[in-house]
Amino acid sequence: MLTKAQKQLPTPNSDFYHLANTLNADERAVLHKVRTFMESKVQPIINKYWVEDAFPFELLPAFKELNLAGVGIEGHGCAGGNQLLVGLVAMEMARVDSSFATFFGVHSGLAMGSIAIAGTEEQKQKWLPPMARMEKIGCFGLTEPLVGSGAGGGLTTTAKREGDTWVLNGQKRWIGNAPWCDISIIWARDVDDNQVKGFIVENKTTPGFTVEKMENKIALKVVQNGQITMKDCRIPEANHLGAGTQSFRDTARVLRGTRYLVGWETTGCQMGAYENALKYAQERLQFGKPIGSFQIIQDLLAKMLGNITACQCMVARTARLADEGKLTDQQSALAKAFTTSKTRETVTWARELLGGNGILVDYNVARFFADAEALYSYEGTYQMQHLIVGKEITGFSAFI
CATH class of the missing domain: 2.40.110.10 (Butyryl-CoA Dehydrogenase, subunit A, domain 2)
Known part of the structure; x- marks a missing residue:
């Protein structure tokens, strides 16, 4: 039972520098819609599906109604919007479940993005509208x-x-x-x-x-x-995707955007781990006091929030560069490498804060702790991203 004082404690909030407030009113409404869906529909059931290695197909009808597919892609029935909105949507999804964010990113970012970037006009007209309606995944x-x-x-x-x-x-x-x-x-x-x-x-x-x-x-x-x-x-x-796909450079054009999008997803993964750990620290009693009142716990929480905020600022800047058409492969690679490494730190601290309960899925931290390992590796390994950056800043290629 929580005391009256505990009930008045701050609500866990990992957007410490109010990044979402940089969106306009319409964009914030989209983000609110995503948060509401993830918290009301996904959160109550996702642990069960995660344990069972299963996908919650029952959620798809309601998810389709959000009209999010093709966010960041203009025309052909797609949701449109700028790259900051794209990133914040991914972050909001991953804040509740990284798997659901990945499912959406693969469909909307990689599959639809490939057609939008490299397809002919005829291919866009044929495939993007049904994919935007999520009739085709x-x-x-x-x-x-x-x-x-x-x-x-x-x-x-x-x-x-x-x-x-x-x-x-x-x-x-x-x-x-x-x-x-x-x-x-x-x-x-x-x-x-x-x-x-x-x-x-x-x-x-x-x-x-x-x-x-x-x-x-x-x-x-x-x-x-x-x-x-x-x-x-x-x-x-x-x-055959349009005349643009004649070399791996065209594949790389797709990956440039989705690689830094992983940065948003990993940042959301950190946010979910942090907010659940903070809530636990506010409620868990030891020695007659909430553990959140202990110095070592506050130190862990502050370090987590620092990682999250640094990653948020980094990926927000990459989004602006992408909107300006200035984002490079090297900038995207650095964002992916940095955010995934910081995610590993953050989720480890969150698991540590929960002690033994940190390895139980029921407490909503173990899932983020495990999922971070996949995020660390996919869309190119940490070391590969650093070699991309290293070649750019030194002028020497270390690739073999």
Whole structure:
């Protein structure tokens, strides 16, 4: 039972520098809509689904009504908006559950973003409206069983032009949404010119296209990851992403935006861990007092909030650069590396603050602690991001 004094304690709030207030009224209304959905619909059930390695399909009808898909993409029925709004939406989702934020980021950012950035006008008109309505859900197939960070020069999935069709062969791994979605953006190496090209594959109607759900993960367990196998999959030329996708540079254009978007997601992951840890510290009694009144606990909480605020400021600046068309691959890489490393620190401190309860999913910190490990690695490893930055600032390439 909480005392009267405890009930009047500050409500946990990880937006210490009021970043959300930099949005206009309409954008803040969108953010409020996201927070309401995540807290009222996702929060009450997400631990159960996380433990069971399952996705809460029951939430999709209500989620579709938010009309968020394609946020940051203008036209073709997409939600639109600036990149700060895109980031804050991702952060709000990850503040409650990183898996749900990842599901949305894969669909709206990677799959829809690939078509918006690299597709022809005809492809945009055909695919973006139903994806914006979430009648068609997408995934993004780049990573392979033996190819992760080296995708730029080492893709083993091949594409061979035969008349008006392309024949795809190979495998993709760790592909979020793949076991159940409708559309896959598959990146493959053209055997004739050795360039990476993108293709829109209709999962459920393409012969030779199969997906096996990956099991036994310890992080992002709600996201359904799949291993895709393609055996002589014939894709019409109309589904070959537009003339822009003639090299890996075009893939990199998509990744530039989604890589720093991971920074927003990891910042949200920190926020969720911190706010739950702070609430616990306000309520948990030891030696007759809330542990939040102890110096060592306040030190942990202040360090967590410092990490969160630094990351928020960093990703907010990358969003502004993106809106101005000035964001570079190197800036995106630094944001991804820095925020994910700080997330590891923050969620570790949150788990530490809860003691033994920190490893129980019921207390809403263990899930963030585990999910941070996946965020640290996907969209390019920490070390790979630093090599991208290192080449830029020294003038020397350390890539082998």
